[in-house]
Amino acid sequence: MALKQIKNKIDSTKKTAKVTKAMEAVSAVKMRKSQEKALGGRSYAGAALSILKQLSKTNDPALDLYTKTRTEGKSLLIIVTSDKGLAGSVNSAVLKQAEQFLEGKSCDTICIGRKAAEFAKREGKEVIREYLNVQDDVVMDDIGEISGMAMGRFWLGEYKEVFIVYQNFVSTFEQKPTLRQMLPLKEEDLTSMVEGIAPKTGKYAEEDVKAHTALYTFEPNAEMVLSALMAYLMQIMVFHALIESKACEHSARMVAMKNATDKAKELTKALTIQFNKARQAQITAEVSEITGGIEAMKS
Amino acid sequence: MKTLHLTISKVDGPVFEGEVLSVTVPGTEGEMTLLPEHSALVSLLKKGNIVVRPMEGDEKGFAVEHGTVEVSGNQATILI
Numbered sequence: 001m002a003l004k005q006i007k008n009k010i011d012s013t014k015k016t017a018k019v020t021k022a023m024e025a026v027s028a029v030k031m032r033k034s035q036e037k038a039l040g041g042r043s044y045a046g047a048a049l050s051i052l053k054q055l056s057k058t059n060d061p062a063l064d065l066y067t068k069t070r071t072e073g074k075s076l077l078i079i080v081t082s083d084k085g086l087a088g089s090v091n092s093a094v095l096k097q098a099e100q101f102l103e104g105k106s107c108d109t110i111c112i113g114r115k116a117a118e119f120a121k122r123e124g125k126e127v128i129r130e131y132l133n134v135q136d137d138v139v140m141d142d143i144g145e146i147s148g149m150a151m152g153r154f155w156l157g158e159y160k161e162v163f164i165v166y167q168n169f170v171s172t173f174e175q176k177p178t179l180r181q182m183l184p185l186k187e188e189d190l191t192s193m194v195e196g197i198a199p200k201t202g203k204y205a206e207e208d209v210k211a212h213t214a215l216y217t218f219e220p221n222a223e224m225v226l227s228a229l230m231a232y233l234m235q236i237m238v239f240h241a242l243i244e245s246k247a248c249e250h251s252a253r254m255v256a257m258k259n260a261t262d263k264a265k266e267l268t269k270a271l272t273i274q275f276n277k278a279r280q281a282q283i284t285a286e287v288s289e290i291t292g293g294i295e296a297m298k299s
Numbered sequence: 300m301k302t303l304h305l306t307i308s309k310v311d312g313p314v315f316e317g318e319v320l321s322v323t324v325p326g327t328e329g330e331m332t333l334l335p336e337h338s339a340l341v342s343l344l345k346k347g348n349i350v351v352r353p354m355e356g357d358e359k360g361f362a363v364e365h366g367t368v369e370v371s372g373n374q375a376t377i378l379i
Contacts, residue, residue: 037311044308047376051341051369140311216371219328219342228343228367232310232378239310 003282006275010268017264023086024257030136031172031250037137038169038243045236049191051216051229062223065155066185066230073160074106076128076150078182078238079120080166080245081113083133087253090167091115093177094245098165099123101179108159110146112242138242140235147234154183166241167248173255175248182237185230301335302354307361307377314361314379315351322375323350324368339371349377 079098081091095115101107102123111117111130120127129149131142150162161183168178180189218225302318323332325347344366351359366379 044310044313044378047306047308047369047378048367050371051367138311140309143310216339216341216369219326219340224327224343225341225367228365232367235310 003275003278006271006278010271010275013264013268013271017261017268020257020260020264024254024261027250027254027257031247031254034136034243034247034250035169038240038247044232045240048229048232048236051225052185052233053187062226066183066226069184070157070160073157074108076108076110076153076159076162077101078110078146078150078162078164078241079112079116080164080241081111081115081119082245082249083114085115086256087249088256090175090248090252093175094165094167095119097177097179101163101165110150112146113245134242136246138239138246140239143235143238143242147231147238150182150238151231151234159183164237164241166245169244169247169251172251175252180237180241182234185233303333303335303337304374305351305377306375307349307351307379309379315359318354320352320354322352322377324377325349325363326368333368333370333375336373337370337375341367341369343367344377344379349379 077098079094081094085091091113098116098119102125108126108128109116109120111120111127112134114132117127117130117132120130129146131146134142150159153159154162161181163179164182165177165179168176170176182189300320302320303322305315305317305319305322306313307315321332321334323330324342325345326342327345328342330347331342344363346364347362349361349363351361353359361379363379366377369376369378
C-alpha cells in the first residue's frame with residue numbers, strides 16, 4: 001500500500017475512535033440516569049403491590065375479572081425495543097423472544113420503538129399502535145395510554161391475555177430479555193418484577209421493599225379501589241419495562257462503543273507499524289539507488 | 300410528639316417523603332385528615348388538594364387529579 005493511503009487510513013481510524021469514545025461517554029451518563037429513574041418507581045410499586053395482596057385475601061368477586069385465566073380471544077403482546085441500533089444484541093434478543101412467543105398464535109401487538117414496529121410488520125402481525133422516538137425521560141401520558149388501551153381491550157373481552165416483552169437490566173454487562181404476563185394478573189410475576197427493580201449488584205442493590213400486613217378498610221368499596229389499583233399496576237409494569245429497556249439500550253451501547261474504541265486503537269497501532277515499515281522500505285530503496293548511482297559513476 | 304411517616308409518589312418518582320404531624324386528603328367520600336396512629340385504610344382520592352403539615356417547616360400543598368391513599372402501621376402512602 002502506498003504511504004499516502006496508509007496515512008489516510010490511520011487518520012480515519014483515529015477519527016472513528018474519537019466518535020465511538022464520545023458515544024461511549026454519552027451512553028454511560030444516560031445509563032446512570034435511566035437506572036436512577038427505574039428506582040424512583042419502587043416505593044410506588046411496593047405500595048400498590050401490598051394493597052393488592054391485601055385485596056386478594058378478601059376474595060372479592062371483582063378480582064376474578066383480572067386474575068382468572070380465559071380460554072377465548074386473541075393475545076396481545078407489547079414489544080419494547082430501542083429506536084436506534086449500534087447497541088449490540090439488545091434488540092435482536094428481545095425480538096427473538098417475541099418471535100418464539102408469537103409462533104402459531106393469533107396475536108396482535110403494540111410496538112414501542114422502531115425496531116419492534118419493523119419486526120411486527122415483517123412478521124405480518126397486526127400493530128394496533130406504535131410509539132416511535134420515545135424519549136429517555138418517559139412521558140407519563142404515553143404510559144397511561146398504553147396501559148389503558150391494553151386493559152380496556154382486555155376488559156371488553158377482545159384479548160384473553162396481555163404479555164409484555166422487554167430487555168431487563170441485570171448489570172451493565174448483563175441484560176436479559178424478559179417476557180411477562182400483565183393480564184390476567186399473576187402475583188408471582190408482579191412480585192418478581194418489584195423485586196427485580198433493584199439491580200443485583202451495585203449502588204442500589206441493598207434497598208428493601210417494605211412489606212405491610214394490615215387489615216384495611218376500603219373506601220368507597222373494594223371493587224372501586226381494585227379497578228383503580230389495577231390501572232396503577234398496569235402503568236407501573238409498562239413504565240418499568242420502558243425504563244429497563246432504556247437502561248439496557250444505553251449500557252449495551254456503552255459496551256459496544258467501548259469495544260469499537262478498543263478495536264480502533266488496535267487497528268491504528270497495526271497501521272502505524274505498517275506505515276513505518278513502508279516508509280523504511282522506501283528510504284532503503286532510495287539509499288541503495290543513490291549508492292548504486294555513485295558506484296556506477298566511480299567505474 | 301408522635302408523627303406519621305408519609306410518602307407521596309408518582310409512578311415515575313417520589314414527590315414527598317418524611318415525618319408529618321398530619322395530612323389532609325380529598326377522599327371520594329369526603330375530605331379527611333390523617334393523624335399519627337391512624338387505623339389501616341385504603342381510599343380513592345378525587346380531584347383536590349393534599350395538605351401536608353410536616354414536623355418542621357411550613358405547610359405544603361399538592362394538587363391531585365386522582366389517586367389512592369393507603370395507611371398502615373403508622374405509615375401513609377399516597378399514589379397520585
